[in-house]
Amino acid sequence: MTGVLTYEQAVSAWATHLRTGGTTPWRVWQADASADLPVTRPLPDALHLELVRRINLAARGDTGAHGDLRGLADRVFATAAPGRGLLDVPLPWPPAPRPFGTPAIDPEQLPAEELVRLAVGVLGHLLPGVPRPAPEQLPSRWPLPWRRRFRLHGAPATAAAIRRSLLAQGYVESDWRPTHVVIARPVEVMMAEHWSAVVRRGGILKWNTTWRRAEAAGRLPSSIDVTAIANSLQGRRREPVHVVVAREAEHAAELAAGVLLARPAEIRGSGDAAVSDLLRRLNRFSALTHGPVRVRDLARTLVSVLDEEEVASADVEATVTPPASLPWALAVAATSAGQLRSAGYAVHGDPDALSPTEHQLPGTVDRERTLELAVTACVRTWHLGGDP
Amino acid sequence: MTRRVLLHVGAPKTGTSFVQDILFTHRAELRERGILYAAERHDSHFLAALDLMELPWGGLEREAGGAWDRLASQVREWPGTVIISHEILGTASRLQVARALDSLRGPDDDTEIHIVFSARDLVRQIPAEWQENLKHRRTKEYAAFLDNLRDEQRSAQVAQWFWGVQEVPDVLDRWAGSIPRDRVHLVTVPPPGSSPTLLWERFAGIFGIDPTEFTPTSRANASLGVPESVLVRRLNERLNDVLPNHHYRRFVRELLVHQNLSSRPGSPRLSLPEDAYRWASDLGRSWVSELALRGYDVVGDLDDLVPGQPVPYTDPHSVEERLVCDAAIDALAIMTIEASRLRDVEIELHGVIVDLMGQLDRFHGTRSYRARERLVAMSRTNPLLRGGLSAYRRLRGRNSRST
Numbered sequence: 001m002t003g004v005l006t007y008e009q010a011v012s013a014w015a016t017h018l019r020t021g022g023t024t025p026w027r028v029w030q031a032d033a034s035a036d037l038p039v040t041r042p043l044p045d046a047l048h049l050e051l052v053r054r055i056n057l058a059a060r061g062d063t064g065a066h067g068d069l070r071g072l073a074d075r076v077f078a079t080a081a082p083g084r085g086l087l088d089v090p091l092p093w094p095p096a097p098r099p100f101g102t103p104a105i106d107p108e109q110l111p112a113e114e115l116v117r118l119a120v121g122v123l124g125h126l127l128p129g130v131p132r133p134a135p136e137q138l139p140s141r142w143p144l145p146w147r148r149r150f151r152l153h154g155a156p157a158t159a160a161a162i163r164r165s166l167l168a169q170g171y172v173e174s175d176w177r178p179t180h181v182v183i184a185r186p187v188e189v190m191m192a193e194h195w196s197a198v199v200r201r202g203g204i205l206k207w208n209t210t211w212r213r214a215e216a217a218g219r220l221p222s223s224i225d226v227t228a229i230a231n232s233l234q235g236r237r238r239e240p241v242h243v244v245v246a247r248e249a250e251h252a253a254e255l256a257a258g259v260l261l262a263r264p265a266e267i268r269g270s271g272d273a274a275v276s277d278l279l280r281r282l283n284r285f286s287a288l289t290h291g292p293v294r295v296r297d298l299a300r301t302l303v304s305v306l307d308e309e310e311v312a313s314a315d316v317e318a319t320v321t322p323p324a325s326l327p328w329a330l331a332v333a334a335t336s337a338g339q340l341r342s343a344g345y346a347v348h349g350d351p352d353a354l355s356p357t358e359h360q361l362p363g364t365v366d367r368e369r370t371l372e373l374a375v376t377a378c379v380r381t382w383h384l385g386g387d388p
Numbered sequence: 389m390t391r392r393v394l395l396h397v398g399a400p401k402t403g404t405s406f407v408q409d410i411l412f413t414h415r416a417e418l419r420e421r422g423i424l425y426a427a428e429r430h431d432s433h434f435l436a437a438l439d440l441m442e443l444p445w446g447g448l449e450r451e452a453g454g455a456w457d458r459l460a461s462q463v464r465e466w467p468g469t470v471i472i473s474h475e476i477l478g479t480a481s482r483l484q485v486a487r488a489l490d491s492l493r494g495p496d497d498d499t500e501i502h503i504v505f506s507a508r509d510l511v512r513q514i515p516a517e518w519q520e521n522l523k524h525r526r527t528k529e530y531a532a533f534l535d536n537l538r539d540e541q542r543s544a545q546v547a548q549w550f551w552g553v554q555e556v557p558d559v560l561d562r563w564a565g566s567i568p569r570d571r572v573h574l575v576t577v578p579p580p581g582s583s584p585t586l587l588w589e590r591f592a593g594i595f596g597i598d599p600t601e602f603t604p605t606s607r608a609n610a611s612l613g614v615p616e617s618v619l620v621r622r623l624n625e626r627l628n629d630v631l632p633n634h635h636y637r638r639f640v641r642e643l644l645v646h647q648n649l650s651s652r653p654g655s656p657r658l659s660l661p662e663d664a665y666r667w668a669s670d671l672g673r674s675w676v677s678e679l680a681l682r683g684y685d686v687v688g689d690l691d692d693l694v695p696g697q698p699v700p701y702t703d704p705h706s707v708e709e710r711l712v713c714d715a716a717i718d719a720l721a722i723m724t725i726e727a728s729r730l731r732d733v734e735i736e737l738h739g740v741i742v743d744l745m746g747q748l749d750r751f752h753g754t755r756s757y758r759a760r761e762r763l764v765a766m767s768r769t770n771p772l773l774r775g776g777l778s779a780y781r782r783l784r785g786r787n788s789r790s791t
Contacts (some may be wrong), residue, residue: 042482042483042486045482078483079483080441080442080481080483080484080487081481082441082442082443083442083443083444084443084479084545084548084549084552085545085548086542086548087479087481087548087551087552087558087562088481088482088562099674099678100555100557100558100675100678101555101557101558101561102542102548102551102558103540103541103542105541111543121442209629212628212629213629215629216629216630217630284444284449285442285444287449287450287453288438288439288442288443288444288449288450288452288453289442289453290453291453292450
């Protein structure tokens with residue numbers, strides 16, 4: 001956009017366009033230069049304006065989002081992007097750029113990381129206004145002698161899905177003489193499920209850091225260290241211990257069902273790593289703005305807002321082991337497979353399935369996907385009554 | 389009476405810790421003179437800054453919730469002069485600045501807000517910032533750090549932070565855009581070789597303090613030499629995923645770096661390579677030209693911000709391994725001494741525990757204690773005794789489970 005307008009007038013006009021649901025990008029935006037255009041104070045920067053544009057775009061495409069978005073733009077404009085990053089990013093404008101300050105960036109070219117940072121700040125303001133989701137109610141029965149009792153261990157998300165199915169079939173999860181089933185899947189899948197479980201409880205570590213910490217400790221996190229779990233259970237009050245090893249969740253469910261003589265659970269995927277990435281960013285932010293005690297609560301609200309099944313995308317690639325940790329992951333998988341073969345307890349499936357996928361991928365979470373989820377969450381949270 | 393709020397917003401590595409130490413140490417005397425430095429702990433203003441800017445900081449942010457609003461509330465209630473000082477405030481965005489300034493104004497809007505910014509020439513700031521990065525567990529090589537700073541797009545986070553706190557014209561644009569020029573005080577850090585008290589005299593003049601009345605109790609953080617910097621960077625690589633932040637702060641940053649490595653004599657000092665020197669020098673001069681036009685109250689001399697002559701450059705990437713090894717042996721000695729001191733503390737505490745356990749055992753061995761213990765055990769199966777014990781506990785007025 002060029003003309004006789006001042007930078008402030010042009011930016012204010014675009015902000016007004018976006019406030020009313022506009023989605024025209026800055027590079028093709030044409031304001032009416034003849035109109036008497038007021039200037040918005042404080043003047044939003046490229047980051048705030050582009051996030052509003054992305055929100056407007058998402059609101060058009062999100063079938064779960066209905067209703068008025070007016071007010072959300074002002075909420076975004078009033079939210080300072082938390083944490084470290086680019087400061088007050090100007091929009092490209094013909095006159096010579098300032099010799100100092102953050103360089104002008106075409107809003108469409110802004111790094112996803114920056115937009116996610118601001119979106120997390122917005123979510124931090126909106127989420128406390130959303131009604132708390134009801135906790136999941138799982139069927140609970142007394143562990144009477146004639147009821148089949150089990151105790152699941154290992155890959156947290158896979159185990160949770162199998163647990164839900166078993167409880168629905170009348171099984172009881174109990175510590176009173178249960179059949180122990182340890183669910184083992186490829187190391188990177190178990191790590192992703194562990195990471196997801198940790199961030200849902202308020203964790204803040206990145207995917208790569210989670211790997212580095214495990215590598216530095218020299219062992220898998222205790223909840224997914226399947227050989228250690230099985231060893232600790234073996235011989236315990238003569239309770240049977242079965243280890244189920246499967247590459248796919250569906251196969252793990254079939255094997256577990258076979259052990260417990262139940263119907264296999266229906267499992268859809270192993271979750272979206274971008275959800276975990278968004279959660280850990282939110283956790284970090286909400287610990288500061290709402291206090292450590294509210295972190296888990298807000299994380300749970302975000303999970304319910306996103307409703308993973310609804311936002312699931314077929315294009316989402318599985319998260320893989322970071323390249324720097326791949327040799328260690330391969331070694332751990334090989335050692336664990338060897339121990340499973342020689343330990344003497346019942347192993348179902350091929351222990352080699354523990355081995356991580358060897359790849360040439362970056363091994364990081366796709367930031368664009370995190371941004372997509374963050375924007376969707378902003379829209380949905382707004383409609384659910386956010387911004388208390 | 390007009391309320392004055394002096395908001396010192398940076399920059400890092402310009403004697404800010406030294407100034408904050410004086411203000412904190414003498415806050416009671418300053419209060420008697422009508423000057424408030426509202427801080428219950430040494431890092432109160434740091435926590436307030438983290439809160440204002442919603443800035444994660446190695447877990448410390450968990451202690452910062454509401455810290456800015458609490459500070460602002462104290463400021464609004466104080467009728468005289470208030471000083472707020474933290475160097476990371478320099479990186480606040482315009483929205484955060486607006487929130488900060490609004491929160492500090494009193495109900496009658498009679499508050500005179502002054503922005504204070506201390507600046508040092510860029511040629512000295514760049515190596516100092518890299519070393520500061522190292523003290524915050526970073527592992528970036530010096531050459532990569534310099535490349536990041538020279539990237540015009542400021543793609544790397546390290547560059548975004550550096551320019552956010554160090555780019556004097558932009559920091560003052562953000563903080564002082566709505567402040568009259570005569571209330572914007574630019575304190576220049578004197579060049580090397582100046583009187584050691586000159587910087588404090590400059591600050592004290594703005595704060596309305598007699599510089600001779602309040603003197604520093606500790607020295608400013610000395611900078612690391614090149615081999616020591618290399619050592620800390622390598623140490624970070626080893627420790628980053630195994631040592632929690634609170635231990636890092638205590639053992640590496642405080643004990644090793646601040647108390648020992650930074651005072652090692654004879655090490656080559658870190659400077660800029662020739663091309664980086666020319667670039668930083670030109671940039672620094674352009675800032676000085678810009679600042680000269682702005683009409684701020686310059687405390688000191690803008691020429692202080694013009695870099696001096698280049699000094700010999702020692703590349704951290706190719707520094708003599710012998711020098712790094714010497715520094716490492718010193719570090720090992722320091723850590724060994726500290727480990728043995730802590731071991732002595734552990735042995736002493738172990739002795740105290742053994743003594744207490746002995747006293748407990750002797751107490752538990754008395755006849756009356758054993759009799760009461762038997763009664764409590766019997767009350768688990770005897771309802772009559774259980775009722776009696778419950779009545780006894782009610783009469784005694786507490787519900788201790790101990791007999």
